[in-house]
Amino acid sequence: MTTSVLVLGAGFGGLELSSRLSQVLGDRVEVTLIDRAAAFVFGFSKLDVMFGKRSPEAVRLRYSDLVTPHVRFRQETVTAIDPGARRVTTDGGTYEADVVVVALGADYDIAATPGLAEAGHEFYSVAGAEALRHVLPSFRSGTAIVGVCGAPFKCPPAPSETAFLLDEYLRERSTRDDVRIQVVIPFGTPVPPSPATSEAILAGFAERGIEFVRDRKVAALDPATREAVLDNGSRLPFDLFLGIPVHRVPAVVAASGMAEGGWIAVEKGSAATRWPGVYAVGDVTSVGTPKAGVFAEGAARAMADQLIARIRGESEPPGYDGTGSCYIEFGDHAVARVDVDFFSTPGRPTGTFTEPSAQLAQDKVTFGTSRHARWFGLTAD
């Protein structure tokens, strides 16, 4: 008997899930993978594009190259989800399946930050990163703010990484002395679960003259005065604003009634929603880990392994453990790593820091190439 699995979203979570099911179950599973985009782009590649390190084309992993057996890719936009009926409508048709997995990620609500579209830039979308690639070369003096407009947001270290990479970018162009860099983050420290990581980032900021504005969000930009208005009403003048926009579930998820308190609630070990046969993984959920690819991947892999065991009539492996490792750019080709554990001690995540090095920069490259190979069916493991 073949189990049909419908995976909505071909990002970190959807790609990991589809490739794992296909590789382990073979023709006992038929996966349909739907995404509106033509290509996958790693979140961290947006920083490479923005700072001109890689071309937009070089970072696109085109779904047309996907050769994973038993995975049927459809480039369509999901327009309705009926979780009770396990029925999904797209601009290309209607699908029903034994198992439905929502892995549609988080969308951005630019309008939730008045003035952001007129006076600032965001670098969290591919289009935003591509646009900045053409803006940064003409920014030679003044104040640059890297500002978070809402929480939760993807990849909590990314604002700090952006500040380090901007510092490097300006030093390479001999304009660093003419620029003030400020980072506005809604936490007390850059990476709260790991004090050692936060200390290293703050030491790096101090060394490079990057200012850290803690416990604040950017509520609005004033296009007339070119000031960022923080959530306590204080104002910071800027010449260049690099924003992390407010995140929300994709509109189709909101319309489905699956989001509670903003995100899809799941049972944290199994990724099960309250609808039988319907699961959700990654940024679209409120599972209790940060919104990051490694956690989406981990949840998807654990969910796949439990489904595989059920299909084979074996006992189910333990569910998702809430652990993951994030690479952190420190500039100058040095990358650090933080290994975080969100579930072992409820409410008290812990993290272990590994100092930045060229070796970890190489490990990060391997992380990307290994996923590309595995997810697109280019390798056997």
Ligand SMILES: Cc1cc2nc3c(=O)[nH]c(=O)nc-3n(C[C@H](O)[C@H](O)[C@H](O)COP(=O)(O)OP(=O)(O)OC[C@H]3O[C@@H](n4cnc5c(N)ncnc54)[C@H](O)[C@@H]3O)c2cc1C
């Ligand atoms: C600048 C930046 C740096 C980052 N760095 C890192 C990092 O170093 N490490 C890390 O682990 N994470 C990083 N991230 C975060 C990471 O990219 C995301 O957390 C991760 O992609 C989430 O995976 P996901 O599967 O939940 O969603 P996504 O990967 O976002 O996938 C969701 C998919 O759903 C599709 N979709 C959405 N709506 C529809 C619809 N209606 N119809 C059809 N398709 C739809 C989208 O096109 C998308 O492909 C970074 C993010 C950014 C922005």
